[in-house]
Amino acid sequence: MSNADLELAVGAEPVARTQWQLFRRRFFKHRLAVVSLVILILITAACAFASRVAPYDISQLDLSLLGTVTGPSWKHWMGTTDSGVDQFSQILHAGQISLQIGFAVAVLSTLFGVAVGALSGFYGGALDKTISAFTDGFLVVPQLAILAVLLQYFGHSPRVIILVLAGLGWTYVARVSRGQVLSFKEKEFVEAARASGAGGPRIIVRHILPNMVGPIMVNLTLSVAGAVITESTLTFLGYGTQPPDTSWGLMLSQNEGAINDTAKLHLLLFPGLMLLIVVMCVNFLGDGLRDAFDPQATHSR
Secondary structure, three states: OOHHHHHHHHHOOOOOOOHHHHHHHHHHHOHHHHHHHHHHHHHHHHHHOHHHHOOOOOOOOOHHHOOOOOOOOOOOOOOEOOOOOEHHHHHHHHHHHHHHHHHHHHHHHHHHHHHHHHHHHHHOHHHHHHHHHHHHHHHHOOHHHHHHHHHHHHOOOHHHHHHHHHHHHOHHHHHHHHHHHHHHOOOHHHHHHHHOOOOHHHHHHHHHHHHHHHHHHHHHHHHHHHHHHHHHHHHHOOOOOOOOOOOHHHHHHHOHHHHHOHHHOHHHHHHHHHHHHHHHHHHHHHHHHHHHHOHHHHHHO
8 A cells, every 4th residue: 555545544534424324333232232122023023923933733732632731841842731732832823912912002102192292292382281181181090990991891802902002002102202392392403494484294294203213212112012011911810812812911811820830830931931021122122222312321321
């Protein structure tokens, strides 16, 4: 390399990184978040393609095992149920409903909560007071009791569970979004958009919401964990998923008596372990997204 090349290299201007490159760099530094994302993808894919991944067909019972419960073995990694069903295969199929409810509730509640919070914070006045009072009313009522009553009245299908959970789960996201919009709407770039003739909806969608991606994505991921736990809790109490559908919460509910039987303890251990893994991974992923979207929070800790 010549001296001219060296001088060019020394005096070269640094290449500016895009926001996406900076986000990706910060996120991949959070090893727990990366590992959690990989685990979540693997679990979601395995459950989504359970009919191909599961080693056994849960609709076909092993008559030789009917009425007996076997523990984990090389043939049945997570043991079998008293009906002769391979529990690993059952967990994969049950995860379809649990994860479907978790992701669908998170997306619906986040979309509705962001829309309500953005309108409330941006326009203020009577609209803000009405929406804030309505949101506070949802937050003070015992949601678990209301969810149980609504599910008992409207039914226990996964679609009904998703709509009911999303209908009561948007309030926290709405409050966060309202606070973010209140802080952004007085910024210079919003004033410049107003001066250029942009209307309220355009300012919200094109200028404010892109700056709220961080809090929105963090709340979206954490809402998945909250929805999965709530569905499992309701199902364990008898108000959630009902046969012939199955979920991890229903598996725990159907085998609650195994807590006093060592030979059947695996019937509670593995569904509970799947719930624990998913919730922990979602929380670690949320921490990684928070650090990646808000580097100032990383440096302040």
